[in-house]
Amino acid sequence: EVQLVESGGGLVQPGGSLRLSCAASGFTFSSYWMHWVRQAPGKGLVWVSRIHGDGSSTNYADSVQGRFTISRDNAKNTLYLQMNSLRAEDTAVYYCARSYYYDSGSYAFDIWGQGTMVTVSS
Amino acid sequence: QSVLTQPPSASGTPGQRVTISCSGSGSNIGSNTVNWYHQLPGAAPKLLIYGSSQRPSGVPDRFSGSKSGTSASLAISGLQSEDEADYYCAAWDDSLDGWVFGGGTKLTVL
Numbered sequence: 001e002v003q004l005v006e007s008g009g010g011l012v013q014p015g016g017s018l019r020l021s022c023a024a025s026g027f028t029f030s031s032y033w034m035h036w037v038r039q040a041p042g043k044g045l046v047w048v049s050r051i052h053g054d055g056s057s058t059n060y061a062d063s064v065q066g067r068f069t070i071s072r073d074n075a076k077n078t079l080y081l082q083m084n085s086l087r088a089e090d091t092a093v094y095y096c097a098r099s100y101y102y103d104s105g106s107y108a109f110d111i112w113g114q115g116t117m118v119t120v121s122s
Numbered sequence: 123q124s125v126l127t128q129p130p131s132a133s134g135t136p137g138q139r140v141t142i143s144c145s146g147s148g149s150n151i152g153s154n155t156v157n158w159y160h161q162l163p164g165a166a167p168k169l170l171i172y173g174s175s176q177r178p179s180g181v182p183d184r185f186s187g188s189k190s191g192t193s194a195s196l197a198i199s200g201l202q203s204e205d206e207a208d209y210y211c212a213a214w215d216d217s218l219d220g221w222v223f224g225g226g227t228k229l230t231v232l
Binding site for chain 1: 210218
């Protein structure tokens with residue numbers, strides 16, 4: 001079964017750090033772009049970051065650039081998000097998602113994890 | 123403020139046809155295809171439409187998508203109670219070099 005399972009969320013103080021993990025199974029992990037998408041309580045979806053299948057290329061949303069680092073370990077089929085200098089506005093459910101390339105020439109997030117909650121508060 | 127603009131709410135009665143709009147700009151919808159996701163309360167989002175108008179396997183043909191210029195639409199025909207969810211549009215933005223989402227539309231089945 002194709003599956004993504006996030007972990008590592010929790011309560012952290014402003015200015016603190018946290019590392020999220022996303023364990024992938026059921027597919028060739030290294031063949032896909034992987035993403036982090038977050039959702040603040042009661043709010044909409046916001047894309048955070050992406051990483052190429054071989055880890056050679058990354059992109060970030062302006063709101064996290066310089067504070068968050070996306071990485072992957074293809075030997076462990078695991079995606080990571082290192083979050084530093086956390087702010088109250090980073091409080092959200094963080095989802096990892098697989099980006100699938102369809103024959104039509106389009107990418108879409110076809111597989112999502114269940115999410116892990118990050119709360120930044122003193 | 124989301125880069126893509128969606129109406130915050132929509133509603134319909136069972137059996138009706140409902141459309142949800144998504145407005146963007148030349149750097150996102152105008153240059154790239156649109157994807158639609160739906161999200162039930164407390165659950166992860168699920169892909170509904172990719173490539174502006176294509177349905178992944180398993181998605182009923184009651185759901186259809188279209189795109190024209192810098193706008194896109196999701197249509198749901200034969201509305202059912204289980205369609206009550208939040209719906210999001212998304213597209214790659216060439217200027218931001220990242221994915222952008224709409225603010226979401228809460229669909230209520232009356």
